[in-house]
Amino acid sequence: MTMRRHRAPIANPTRLGRPEWGVLGTGSLEPGCSAQSAHGCLAQRVARLSVAVLCLAALVARAGATPVVTPHVQVELVTDAAAIAAGHDVTIGVRFVLEDGWHVYWRNPGDSGTAPSIEWILPAGFTAGEVQWPTPTRIAVGPLMNFGYSGAVLLPATLHVPRDLASRLAVGIRAQVKWLVCNPDECIPGEAPLSLALPVGMAAGLPGTTQLFDEVRPRLPVTAPQAWRLSATAAGDTLTLVVLSVAEPLTPPPLFFPYSREAIEPAAPQSFALERNGFRLTLQRWRQWTTTPTSIDGVLTVGARSYAIAVPIAAPRIRVEPLALAFVGGMLLNFMPCVFPVLALKALALLGLASEGRRRARRHAVVYALGVVASFWGLAGALLAVRAGGAQLGWGFQLQSPIFVAGLAALFFWMALTLLGVSSIGTSIMGVGNKLTVGDGYRSAFFTGILATLVATPCTAPFMGTALGYALAQPPVVSLAVFTSLGLGLALPYVAVTFVPALGPRLPRPGPWMETLKQLLAFPLLATVVWLIWVASLQGGSAAVLAILTALLLLGFAAWVTGRWAGGWAQVAATVAVAGALLVGGSIAPKAIQPPGASETLTWEPYSAARLEEFLRQGRPVFVDFTAAWCVTCQVNERLALETAAVMAKMREIGVVPVRADWTRPNPDVTRALQQFGRDGVPLYVLYSGRQDDPPRILPQLLTSESVVTELEQLGTRRRT
Amino acid sequence: MKVWSRVLVTAAVVAASWFGVPRGFAAGAPRIGAPAPEFTAADLQGHERRLSEFKGKFVVLEWHNQGCPFVKKHYNSGNMQRLQKDLTGQGVVWLTVISSALGKQGYVTPDEETKYLAEKQAAPTDVLLDPDGTLGHLYGAKTTPHMFVIDDHGVLVYDGAIDDKPTTDLADVDGARNYVRAAYEETKAGKPVSVATSAPYGCSVKYKE
Numbered sequence: 014m015t016m017r018r019h020r021a022p023i024a025n026p027t028r029l030g031r032p033e034w035g036v037l038g039t040g041s042l043e044p045g046c047s048a049q050s051a052h053g054c055l056a057q058r059v060a061r062l063s064v065a066v067l068c069l070a071a072l073v074a075r076a077g078a079t080p081v082v083t084p085h086v087q088v089e090l091v092t093d094a095a096a097i098a099a100g101h102d103v104t105i106g107v108r109f110v111l112e113d114g115w116h117v118y119w120r121n122p123g124d125s126g127t128a129p130s131i132e133w134i135l136p137a138g139f140t141a142g143e144v145q146w147p148t149p150t151r152i153a154v155g156p157l158m159n160f161g162y163s164g165a166v167l168l169p170a171t172l173h174v175p176r177d178l179a180s181r182l183a184v185g186i187r188a189q190v191k192w193l194v195c196n197p198d199e200c201i202p203g204e205a206p207l208s209l210a211l212p213v214g215m216a217a218g219l220p221g222t223t224q225l226f227d228e229v230r231p232r233l234p235v236t237a238p239q240a241w242r243l244s245a246t247a248a249g250d251t252l253t254l255v256v257l258s259v260a261e262p263l264t265p266p267p268l269f270f271p272y273s274r275e276a277i278e279p280a281a282p283q284s285f286a287l288e289r290n291g292f293r294l295t296l297q298r299w300r301q302w303t304t305t306p307t308s309i310d311g312v313l314t315v316g317a318r319s320y321a322i323a324v325p326i327a328a329p330r331i332r333v334e335p336l337a338l339a340f341v342g343g344m345l346l347n348f349m350p351c352v353f354p355v356l357a358l359k360a361l362a363l364l365g366l367a368s369e370g371r372r373r374a375r376r377h378a379v380v381y382a383l384g385v386v387a388s389f390w391g392l393a394g395a396l397l398a399v400r401a402g403g404a405q406l407g408w409g410f411q412l413q414s415p416i417f418v419a420g421l422a423a424l425f426f427w428m429a430l431t432l433l434g435v436s437s438i439g440t441s442i443m444g445v446g447n448k449l450t451v452g453d454g455y456r457s458a459f460f461t462g463i464l465a466t467l468v469a470t471p472c473t474a475p476f477m478g479t480a481l482g483y484a485l486a487q488p489p490v491v492s493l494a495v496f497t498s499l500g501l502g503l504a505l506p507y508v509a510v511t512f513v514p515a516l517g518p519r520l521p522r523p524g525p526w527m528e529t530l531k532q533l534l535a536f537p538l539l540a541t542v543v544w545l546i547w548v549a550s551l552q553g554g555s556a557a558v559l560a561i562l563t564a565l566l567l568l569g570f571a572a573w574v575t576g577r578w579a580g581g582w583a584q585v586a587a588t589v590a591v592a593g594a595l596l597v598g599g600s601i602a603p604k605a606i607q608p609p610g611a612s613e614t615l616t617w618e619p620y621s622a623a624r625l626e627e628f629l630r631q632g633r634p635v636f637v638d639f640t641a642a643w644c645v646t647c648q649v650n651e652r653l654a655l656e657t658a659a660v661m662a663k664m665r666e667i668g669v670v671p672v673r674a675d676w677t678r679p680n681p682d683v684t685r686a687l688q689q690f691g692r693d694g695v696p697l698y699v700l701y702s703g704r705q706d707d708p709p710r711i712l713p714q715l716l717t718s719e720s721v722v723t724e725l726e727q728l729g730t731r732r733r734t
Numbered sequence: 735m736k737v738w739s740r741v742l743v744t745a746a747v748v749a750a751s752w753f754g755v756p757r758g759f760a761a762g763a764p765r766i767g768a769p770a771p772e773f774t775a776a777d778l779q780g781h782e783r784r785l786s787e788f789k790g791k792f793v794v795l796e797w798h799n800q801g802c803p804f805v806k807k808h809y810n811s812g813n814m815q816r817l818q819k820d821l822t823g824q825g826v827v828w829l830t831v832i833s834s835a836l837g838k839q840g841y842v843t844p845d846e847e848t849k850y851l852a853e854k855q856a857a858p859t860d861v862l863l864d865p866d867g868t869l870g871h872l873y874g875a876k877t878t879p880h881m882f883v884i885d886d887h888g889v890l891v892y893d894g895a896i897d898d899k900p901t902t903d904l905a906d907v908d909g910a911r912n913y914v915r916a917a918y919e920e921t922k923a924g925k926p927v928s929v930a931t932s933a934p935y936g937c938s939v940k941y942k943e
Contacts, residue, residue, distance in 0.1 A: 125937055127902070127935060154938045155938065155943060157939070195938075197938075199802075199839050199937075200803055200804075202803045274933035275932070301893050301894060301932075301933075303766060
């Protein structure tokens with residue numbers, strides 16, 4: 014009988030050294046049971062039967078082969094059938110049983126490590142199918158991430174049995190297996206020849222090993238449901254995977270495992286967002302990427318199942334509505350009081366040009382439009398840079414710093430004063446604008462464009478919020494398109510007037526309405542200042558509030574002085590006041606800030622991973638509230654849902670331990686927990702039933718008292734059953 | 735309320751861009767074709783070495799951990815030493831970087847490393863000790879080995895694995911395509927690097943927690 018080496022297609026197919034076979038197997042089988050010896054048996058027809066009986070007895074006694082014991086891992090070859098029949102496929106597999114804290118790798122090992130390799134050595138006519146890799150888990154190793162298995166794992170493959178088994182009594186299945194077993198501190202390569210003898214014809218199941226295969230089956234990825242609509246886009250350092258028409262539960266949040274090591278950054282959080290009837294997963298591309306991939310191939314976990322997906326990457330699709338909105342918004346910017354006077358003058362001047370100047374005026378208008386668009390691109394660039402930083406640190410990070418909160422309050426306060434006409438800084442900017450834009454060179458036209466954008470921002474920032482918010486959540490290309498639309502919108506009326514002079518008289522006249530509008534806009538800004546001071550009060554207590562209010566007072570004084578008098582001494586006084594404001598405001602920075610004086614009605618346990626573990630070990634149900642003082646949604650949820658009488662009563666009734674994970678100030682423990690749920694921001698509400706087998710339940714970001722009570726009731730019912 | 739908070743955060747971000755607060759956040763790990771980031775690190779004699787002092791020369795950075803089986807593959811086979819001698823013989827500066835934290839695998843004192851170099855007959859230009867992981871994080875080094883090639887203009891031309899056989903088998907050294915050698919030779923010949931990035935393979939760098 015000839016032996017044929019069959020190499021299973023695996024993730025890491027580069028093998029040079031062919032293993033040399035010494036003594037077959039690892040002492041698991043009597044010599045007479047191996048396929049090679051069976052060949053010798055052929056000549057001895059009488060002896061054969063008794064050998065076969067011995068073989069079967071040995072097999073049944075061992076229910077497979079004896080594991081090879083190596084440091085930190087046991088490896089064995091197993092099958093789900095006690096015997097094989099001609100033409101009937103069986104499943105074989107390599108099983109790793111790992112010591113606590115050690116892991117082996119998935120086909121894509123992640124940042125480091127390497128996948129196990131299996132080289133099948135099969136009798137003639139037998140072939141082995143591809144190794145099926147159960148869905149791995151994310152294993153963090155310092156700042157890096159591995160994809161792999163801890164505990165135990167079975168890598169199954171189909172064994173195709175030929176139609177003709179001649180008159181064999183048993184066949185020997187062998188595999189040369191290599192692996193790398195690691196813990197966070199070290200890695201140990203291992204290698205072992207494994208073998209398994211299968212008798213022919215007996216069809217009794219092997220209960221022990223059949224169960225192993227039954228256990229692994231739900232962990233094997235299946236084809237994605239027909240109903241799903243999958244799409245993917247790549248933009249900059251981001252890959253976005255959108256899955257719609259999803260009926261499956263979305264808790265825990267979906268995770269993606271790419272087949273290629275060169276697709277994503279394994280350690281980056283995968284941010285998950287709900288879409289109307291599905292979800293969006295934002296992945297960080299492989300840091301070293303040089304070419305744009307054509308598809309996202311890998312395994313996606315949704316709920317308890319995992320699915321093999323291959324999604325072609327489409328060029329980023331740009332929806333028209335936001336662009337149209339941005340365009341209209343840009344046009345409206347023209348009529349903001351900061352912009353209109355400058356442009357109106359300019360436009361009227363152009364209208365006065367004689368017909369021979371018309372062509373020149375048109376060219377000017379185009380250059381002006383370029384100036385506007387260029388400055389919007391500059392703004393977009395800055396925003397994208399901030400976003401890249403924000404994505405690294407988790408949204409809202411800036412608001413964790415009390416000095417940042419104070420600075421923001423001061424900025425908004427100053428802007429409000431400008432809008433109310435107290436300060437003259439805004440008008441002096443416009444003055445500069447006028448100076449630079451005077452003249453008829455292309456340079457002045459370009460600068461008029463830039464200045465139109467610049468002077469527009471102070472009185473429109475609150476209004477552009479929607480467009481900016483949208484742009485922030487989109488891939489860079491879309492963000493850029495939105496900003497371009499805004500710029501084109503801003504540039505259009507001026508350009509239109511130069512091209513169609515008849516439009517000129519139809520423009521609304523500058524008038525008192527502009528001043529009213531401008532002053533009205535101050536109040537949303539002042540409301541923001543109030544909110545920021547409240548945030549600071551939670552971060553820094555009354556001392557911070559006093560410091561910020563004093564700084565605002567000094568700023569107010571400076572604004573009034575510069576608005577009232579234009580002389581040099583006024584500027585000196587204003588400068589002194591502003592410096593004082595900076596000094597007072599800055600004083601809150603280095604101080605250790607007192608924790609908020611909490612007067613909670615529920616006794617919230619402060620979060621720590623160890624404490625949570627402890628409660629869960631005791632089998633107690635736990636509700637974790639991931640929150641921050643600067644997170645408005647969190648505050649609203651707490652006031653309107655969590656701290657209502659109904660919810661509190663229900664929690665006490667069921668014995669739920671309320672745990673609060675406060676992210677107001679940076680807390681690595683909380684950040685890690687958020688990342689475990691694929692989040693990079695608050696709010697997040699997680700309900701643990703206290704039963705080991707129950708996955709934690711993630712509540713929606715917007716809570717109502719009723720929805721929380723319903724969740725608690727369901728939990729109570731589950732615990733009773 | 736959610737929309738309002740989003741508007742506020744957005745406004746905060748716009749304001750942040752005016753303040754210039756986040757400048758530098760986006761400066762992540764190095765990219766191919768861009769200048770390699772400048773660094774300062776101590777060598778075995780305690781001398782501060784800088785990337786800029788090697789201006790005008792090719793520089794190879796090799797992340798190293800003598801306990802790692804992937805590193806052993808290249809040192810026990812003599813593959814790494816051969817490459818070190820070949821390249822340094824042509825004027826290339828070879829810097830071996832050890833980012834293992836104190837108490838972690840691969841952490842060495844200068845004496846231990848000197849002994850190791852002699853025993854293995856290794857020939858790097860210098861060895862940089864980076865137990866804080868600063869240099870490792872600056873370059874985004876993930877594994878041992880993880881190789882970087884910087885050309886004589888200070889531009890990063892290669893970032894990735896040492897070769898195309900991601901195993902611990904000594905037998906896989908022969909016949910492997912060495913990406914570092916190829917990147918050096920191609921750049922030297924004025925040609926574009928055919929494989930400028932690859933997923934590095936090896937043990938995780940044992941960074942400080």
